[in-house]
Amino acid sequence: MEYVSPEGLRLDGRRPTEMRQLRAEIGAVSKADGSAVFEMGNTKVIAAVYGPREVQNRSQQINDQALVRCEYSMANFSTGDRVRKPKGDRRSIEISLVIRQTMEACIMTHLMPRSQIDIFVQVLQADGVSSYSCVSLSCSLPLIDHPHFMNYPKNNQSCGGMEGADYVNRTRSACINAATLALADAGIPMHDLATSCSAGYLNSTPLLDLNYIEDSAGGADVTVGILPTLDKVTLLQMDAKLPTNIFEDVMQLATEGCKAIANYIREVLVENTKQLEYRRGS
């Protein structure tokens, strides 16, 4: 199957170095200290942060640092086939650990000793397998009414019939980006914004931000999480094989994708702060 056409267009019409559409909202969950909804293409993730607050389990309390906990779960309807066990299975536990360690690296935990920061990530929609195709217009009503982010019509088109795809890999990046936004919304001090993006290699071309079909093609999939201003890598995962020189190119591409996401997140945060300032009346 040809993933990159001779003119250089991918299956969904993107160029090899083009990302899927990004969309972020802050403050979707009013009860949480910080929350965010992050969309990368068809993947939609909501993250909520509670903290710093008192440690639930005294025995786990750390005297010179904050305890960071993370839980990842998928909604039953998030993928094509109904997910039977949305959390507590191996994939969810693994990705919870990955997100926790990534965020722990960028939170200034030493500023909040003996406290606990909870990050909850819920996948509402994953770019995954469906037993039948649906050409549907996804809802364009945002969770909060924000003039910037209204009216984003999307055409979600997924071809059916494929099985066994690991959609969890693609939700990973969206989860980390959503968690970063939620932590920023909660006002938790961080060294830097942790952003994440993935890239792959098909038809001898490095491709940025694989979608579902490209991911299940069996080529390599590199997920990178970086702290953009400090230029440090916090997360690096890859499956399948790649020659070393090509790996460097793919990783470089993913890193640039992360930096682009970081710019977008920064814009969203600045806009949000302006709104807050306006509401305060200053």
Place this chain on the structure above:
Amino acid sequence: MGLPNASEDLSSEMEVDAFRLLFPLRYFERHLSESIRPDARPLGKARDTTIALGAVASADGSALAKIGSTVSAPIVVYLPPPRTMLAAIKMEVMTPSLESPDEGCIAIDFHMPPICSPIVRPGRPAEAAPVLSKQLSDTIIRHVNSVRHTGIINLKELSLVSGKAAWMAYLDIYCLDADGALFDAALLSAVAAFCHLQIPVVSLDYDGKIVIMSEEQKEEKSETKSVNKEKRKLTLSTIPFSLTCILHRSYILADPTAEEESIMETLVTVVLDSSGQLVSLYKPGGSVLAYTSAVKDCIALTRQRVKELQNILDEAISSMEID
């Protein structure tokens, strides 16, 4: 004793926020005596509601219901916080039971993930979740099975091949933001999701198994026989809407927030359908005993609310169809 006097003395000196946290009941009663609530709503008014259909693209039917909205106004002291529910329906094919070979099945599940509220933690699931699951199931499904009265959904519409295949509709409702009177928002999102539901097209393949047809297969029209021609919607006979009220002394507060619920514990939930008939009445104990007049007042408030909700739902459906 000493306490009421203490609060009287302190109330003039204390800051509003501190008074709200230390003497919540007095704080609310001060407001109630002026027939208003801290979020500036009159006693019988519910929060603004919005419904968005088709929120989840991968589901067969879905809806996002938000009661309460984050209003961006320059100076608002206490915003009424919103409750947000996301409901989605997924259809699967199953073999029907022997007692009812030409009826499908509906399974309703209500989830309160930890994001919705600070009290829900991973090791400690919310108490309200299974209670609400059961309440919703009773309202929607038992409504269906009653013999004399046609309920919301005729289960026979969910049948495919009598005795061999029928639809199982899994309705999952996720609470994304919890702030009091969860049942109202959950029921609204469930009903909206059913209104949005489109049953997929299926066909029988060679082995006699039901196969869900994709868009490409529909165009090919090969030897497989179509069981149903095109995606169809369920016909809903009546639609239930609900309103939860709190009783406190002689006051009735409609659509309470979580703060109000924690202080004044007596809840009454009334479910009416669109023709004004009573579907269910739920008063689970509580310190305030209600006379019939109070219950009738609650029902009257619900009746008004039903009209509002009916309009909002109709608008949401018609704007969906325009798309």
